[in-house]
Amino acid sequence: MLVCYLFYFCNCGTLPPSQANEQTLITTLLSGYNKNIRPDDQVSIYITASLQQIVTIDEKQQIMTSSSFISQTWFDDRLSWNTSASNNIEVVMLPVKSIWIPDTMILNSADASGYLTVSDYSLASVDSTGQVYMILPALTIRTRCNFYVQKFPFDNQICSINLTSWSQGYNRIIYAENRSLVIDTSGYSEHPLWKLYDTDLIVINASDRAPFEETYNAIISIQLFLQRKPLFFMMNGIFACLILNCVTLLSYALPFAPQIGLCKNIFFS
Numbered sequence: 001m002l003v004c005y006l007f008y009f010c011n012c013g014t015l016p017p018s019q020a021n022e023q024t025l026i027t028t029l030l031s032g033y034n035k036n037i038r039p040d041d042q043v044s045i046y047i048t049a050s051l052q053q054i055v056t057i058d059e060k061q062q063i064m065t066s067s068s069f070i071s072q073t074w075f076d077d078r079l080s081w082n083t084s085a086s087n088n089i090e091v092v093m094l095p096v097k098s099i100w101i102p103d104t105m106i107l108n109s110a111d112a113s114g115y116l117t118v119s120d121y122s123l124a125s126v127d128s129t130g131q132v133y134m135i136l137p138a139l140t141i142r143t144r145c146n147f148y149v150q151k152f153p154f155d156n157q158i159c160s161i162n163l164t165s166w167s168q169g170y171n172r173i174i175y176a177e178n179r180s181l182v183i184d185t186s187g188y189s190e191h192p193l194w195k196l197y198d199t200d201l202i203v204i205n206a207s208d209r210a211p212f213e214e215t216y217n218a219i220i221s222i223q224l225f226l227q228r229k230p231l232f233f234m235m236n237g238i239f240a241c242l243i244l245n246c247v248t249l250l251s252y253a254l255p256f257a258p259q260i261g262l263c264k265n266i267f268f269s
Contacts, residue, residue: 021087026094029079029126035100039076039130044174045102046073047163047220050184051199054191054224055140057147063110064145064159066224070116071135072104080130093123096134102173107162107219110142115166153233157194161222162204169215175203176218183222193232198225 014020050069057064079099083090097120106114116136124134145159165173183199190196200223205216 022089022092025081025086025089026092029081029092030094030098033078033099035098037100038172039074039078039100042172042174043074043102044176045104045165045220046176047071047104047201047222048073048184049161049201049222050186051188051196051224053189054194054196054226057145057191057194057226059147059149061110062145062147063142064224065140065142066161067140068161069135069137070139070163071133072102073131073133074102075130076100076126076132077130079126079132081128083128086128089128091125091127094126095120096122096124099124099126099132101134103166103168104163105166106141106143107164108144108160110144116163153228153230155228157226157228159224159226161224162219163222164206164217164219170205170218171215174218175220193229195227195229196224197227199223200225 048071050071052067052069055065055067076099079094081089096118101118101124104116106116108114116139118134118136122134122136124132126132141161143159143161145157147157149155164175183201185196185199188196202221202223204219204221206219
């Protein structure tokens with residue numbers, strides 16, 4: 001019995017072989033790693049989005065509020081390793097606060113800060129080739145959107161979520177267009193007043209905000225094509241007005257006193 005207790009307490013602080021190998025690999029990868037230095041002279045960032053819901057559309061303030069998962073993928077050769085020399089470990093999870101991440105922000109954000117906030121507890125998936133995959137939790141994004149209502153209620157609108165690096169231009173960070181990375185709408189919840197009939201992902205070149213470099217920014221634009229559902233406005237607006245007009249015309253066939261009472265009821269309704 002005493003031997004069993006001694007064996008238990010002597011091994012209580014050791015890790016299983018698989019976890020010990022992963023711990024050794026992570027320690028090796030982060031040893032001497034400087035998260036303030038870009039992985040390459042020009043880093044390509046690939047962005048995907050999973051649209052969950054269009055929460056509200058404020059046409060008066062011209063603001064769209066949406067809920068989305070946004071992920072970013074790039075390569076960092078400093079985080080690559082040989083799988084055969086690392087007990088066939090192919091993927092590790094690293095805390096994002098320990099590695100370099102792009103300073104991606106929402107350019108047309110309606111909030112004071114448009115940065116894609118990353119928690120200190122967030123993790124990034126890194127494979128043996130050095131590919132880093134970081135997905136952000138469900139974000140409530142408020143973006144500015146120009147609404148044109150000349151054809152109300154049969155209008156279509158295009159709202160976008162524009163992402164770019166705040167401090168680094170095209171010569172440092174590229175937001176690349178990859179048609180294989182589409183906008184996922186499989187988990188999308190339909191808005192009661194707006195129909196999402198198409199999405200697109202394009203890259204726009206814009207003037208750089210870096211004051212000491214003559215370059216430009218690559219902006220990845222997640223475009224949402226919206227169509228207003230006219231039935232709600234037709235039933236509650238146009239159709240209701242037609243009924244009131246018909247009742248008003250029919251009121252002239254009534255005697256004077258009932259006619260006045262009916263017109264008053266129509267007016268206050």
